[in-house]
Amino acid sequence: MKQIKFLYFALFTTFSVTSQNITNNIDGLFSEWKNSNGPGGVVLVTQNNKTVFEKAYGLENISYKIPTSSETIFNIGSMSKQFTAMGIVLLQMEGKLSIDDDIKKYLPELNDFGKPITIRHLLHHTSGFRSSPELFGLAGWRDGDAISNEDVYRYLAKQTSLNFEPGSEYMYSNSGYVLLAKIIENVSKQNFKSWMKEKIFQPLQMNSTFIEENSSNVVSKVATSYSEIEPSVFNYVENNDLTYGASNVYSTSNDVLKWMKNFNEAPTKWQSSFEMLKTLDVLNSGQKNNYGFGVFVDDFFGNHRIQHTGAIAGFRSIMYSYPDENLEIIILSNFTFNQLSKIADQISQFFLQNKSKAETHQEEIKPILLNDEILKKYEGMYWSDKSNYSRKIYIENNTLWYLRTNNKKSPLLPITPTDFQMGGINEKLIISFDIKTNTMKLISADNSIEILEKYEDKKLSTQDLINYTGMFYSSELETFYTISLKDDKLIGYHSRFGEFDIQILKQDVLNWSGMAVSKYKRNKKGNIIGFSITMNRIRNLWFEKK
Structure with a gap:
């Protein structure tokens, strides 16, 4: 065998743009938004408390030809989580709860999983709870079915096992933040929507920010969300996710900016609470987890960053805060434009120096x-x-x-x-x-x-395939799946979305057309008694053979 050398090196990149070109360079990143007859969004960049770039693109409502403006209100999707986290922080500071409390203290209907799940686990996405959107999909709910917090809680209360031991892994889960909202309601004895307005939005003068779990309500200046089905052709996208805690905060770019500035220069009475949002804890193994309380805390080429993104219906959003550079980047959009992180990174490069360690070394193998x-x-x-x-x-x-x-x-x-x-x-x-x-x-x-x-990778017989067929029921989701054999091929069926093909990965492990993987379990006699389903943010959810 020939000797082979491997080089391991870190690339060094320098960022520099003259101030006179910044406006043109940022504007040039949004060429796809310069459609006077389509949706768009708002871009706001500030540094050292001065607006460097602010521009609104497209229409907030296509049917009525209403142009987007700096006052347009967007659903900011998962960026909402940091406000829920702040609610928990404020209750701790008032002595009404501790983030290290067992959540069953406030949510006694949940099952006992053998080891306590704390509020801290929910904040960091390390609880092991399965994420609600995936649960509803597996249960047979279709796109367009309205989902409420009560629906989520009903499923979570039936959950008898976790994706993993609490604190052992990070797995992003909307369920955890829906539970945090319920904890806030149970502790405060108030409606989540009104309590958040009273305790957070009004004190921070975020006067255009609110929580809305009823998408049929008509609110002035709220953008309509769209999906681009082909170039310059857009369809209205209704938001049927009516949950709160994990999503459904509505805000403007200027209100988001008011919030973000507190990561750098919060008023005295807010300093400790915003500092607490940046709390990072390690996993049980000691491995780093860069999700704090409702925000990611990381770095971009060595520049300390606090950030989050959001996506719900046709809305897309992103916020980057660089406290050390006093730099804020906000992009809010009302159509399914999925390049925001890439563009926000490019905007960051116009302002930041590369502070990462530029080490070049080689290792000979x-x-x-x-x-x-x-x-x-x-x-x-x-x-x-x-x-x-x-x-x-x-x-x-x-x-x-x-x-x-x-x-x-x-x-x-x-x-x-x-x-x-x-x-x-x-x-x-x-x-x-x-x-x-x-x-x-x-x-x-x-x-x-x-x-x-x-x-052992062995070919399965027809009888092996027949053994995989039958009707299977999940008591957690209260739903059935039927597996049948047609023309020597396994077919899955659910009453809500019909048939789908099933492929064999290995003995007793089947692929549901890329949607999920089912792993069959046998008794001591070798007979199949059911299977567990694993998919994106769900692991080993049990279905019993009937």
Whole structure:
């Protein structure tokens, strides 16, 4: 085997734009919004308490030809979470709760999961609760079905297991912030909408900001949301997500700015509460989690940043605050434009210096020689039960290869008899085999580990497929799925959205056309008793065979 050298390096980028060109450069990023007959949005950039760029694009309502303005009100989607988090912070500061309280103290209807879930877990998205949009989709709710907080709470109260042990992982979950809103209501003895207005929006003079869970209410200056179905052709998108706590705050760019400035220069009575929103805690493993209380706290090329995005119906929103640079970037839109993060990054580059450590170094990998007899022990199919994917390991031309499901492959270069460096990628990844346990570990540069287990890739018989059929029921979602065999192909069915194809990933693991993965469970006699469903933000939700 030829000796191969790998270079690991950090790219250094310099940002610089003269002030006279900033306006043109920012405006040039929004060429797609310069349609006088379509929706658009508002862009606001300030630095050192001065407006650097402010412009409104397009129409807030197409039918009535109402142009967007700085006073236009947008639904800011998940950017709403930081206001809910502030509500919790204020209640703690008043001594009415502690973020380390068990949530069952305030929500006794929820099940006991063996280990306490705290308010802090909900704030950081580390509770393990399954996320509500995915729950409703799996339960058969269609796009357009109205969903309320009561609907979410009803499902969560039936939940008997978690995605993971509280505090062990970060997984973004709208459910947690719906529960936080209910805690605020139970503790304050007030309606969430009015309490938030009284305690947060009015004191901060956010006079155009409100919570609205009824999309049929007509409110002046509120933008209508749209989806672009083809170039310059837009459809109205109704917001049927009526939940609050996780979303459905409406605001203007100037009100969002009033809020954001507090991350840099809050009045004395608000300083400690805004500082608390930036609280970061590590996971149980000690691994970093950069989601604070309702906001992400990270950096952009070494520049400290507080940020969040939002998306609901046709609305899209983003806020970047760079407290050290006294820089705020706000983009609010009323159509399904999904490039806001990219554009906000580009705007950031007009103002910021690259403060990241520009270290360039090289690491030379000298593979050892291993004969095919040793390499052959590692050949086979490996399955990640956590992430639901398989990888094939095989020998070709005296080299061990790592084959992905998209047929892309990488060479594995031996550095010990059991450990291999993956080649052909722009990161350091070690593959470690253990023939005693028939596993391989993927060890990343940050020492995170994913374990894949070796399995026999055998062709299933018609009888095997028949065994997968039947009617399956989830008591948590109160819904049925029927699996049948047609022309030697498995077909799934739900009464709300009809049939879908099912593919075999491996024995007892099936793919529901990319929507979800079902993992069958057998009793001691080998008979199938049900399956668990795993999808985006849901893990191992049980369906019993009837």
